[in-house]
Amino acid sequence: MGNEYSTEEFYKETYEEFDFDILTTGLTSKVPITVPDIHRPAFALTGFMENYLYQRIQIIGETELLYLRSLSPKQQKEAIQRLFTKPLPCIIITKGLEVPNDLISLAEEHAVPVIRTPLSTTPFIHSLTGHLETVFAPRATTHGSLVDVYGVGLLFMGKSGIGKSEIALDLVERGHRLVADDVVEITRHGDVLIGRGQEHLRHFMEIRGLGIINVMDVFGIRAGRIQKRIEVVVQLEVWDPKRDWDRLGLDEHYMEILGVNVRQLIIPVYPGKNITVISEAIALNHMLKVYGIDAAKRLDKQLVDMMESDKKTRRYLKYDTE
């Protein structure tokens, strides 16, 4: 989904959860919902129009309605008219409250849908924000295979035909779990990337020479999962003896996905090489790093320490001509 979310779509996805009823005749709005935030227009009703965040969904709760009810009919209409000086995506009334007729008729006039939920304002705003944040989460689709290996999400990437699916199949056979093969949908939640397969392709794989299989049918329920955090990108590349491959693992490489840096390892592939075992080692090593244990750095430290102490011994013995 892009960053345009129509009020119709919003209603269709949420009316069951929020038990909405529509107070206007239609749901068509001149402007779509474009941001995951909400706004309570109490100040706009009173006439303070600065910082009126009209692009957001407007929530009218008990306070706003009590204020409106305290006004004379003329003042009330003027207050409501202020809301409609800008194009609004929609207005939501909470707690199942009754609304002034002028609000509905002016909303009709300006083509702003008004819907109502029986939920109380604060819990409703919490659930609504949760829903909108999922909808507006940054997302991308990529070509690769995502496998949960010992609880670490490994995203295999590389040119088509390099063997991503075969590695994924091999890992599933060894007890790991497939999330998505070929097409991975990624969403960003904070600094966490969540990958999942497309719903209608879920757990299908294409294995060259064999064709299409479904890993859940072949290996059972343990072989798949619906979504997984992406923690390491395993980039598969054709072995090239002239290329500088990382032999140490002292420096970490990162790949940027949706603005989040993910650890990336470039693994050379050639016939007879067992990528599956390497993948398991990658996952386990990643967990060790999460726990603060880094083999390459430790070896480096041991070497430096050893040389340091050798130097001391040599210095001691240098002029020792006994």
Add this chain to the structure above:
Amino acid sequence: MECLFNTFSQMVTGTVKVLNENGIHLRLAGELVKAASRFESRITIASDEQQVDAKSILGVAGLGAEFGVELLIQATGNDENEALAFLKQLFENKFAIKDD
């Protein structure tokens, strides 16, 4: 939808229309992938909603491209022009196989 491999610096592009009445079902997706795989270039194919690798069967099938839908093909590589021309022809000839 944003896409990770949307970043070719040089490429050729063209639009095609699905003329097969049943849309791009699995068999046609297979034909398309077979055709795309004959070329060295990186080729992607995109609907309004998503962009996929033209050499991936599940990717192409996952587009769920119905009859009449327009798709955007992008190719980059040594044989990008040949690849684009070939794929365009494939769509125009309704994949040259009888729609079942």
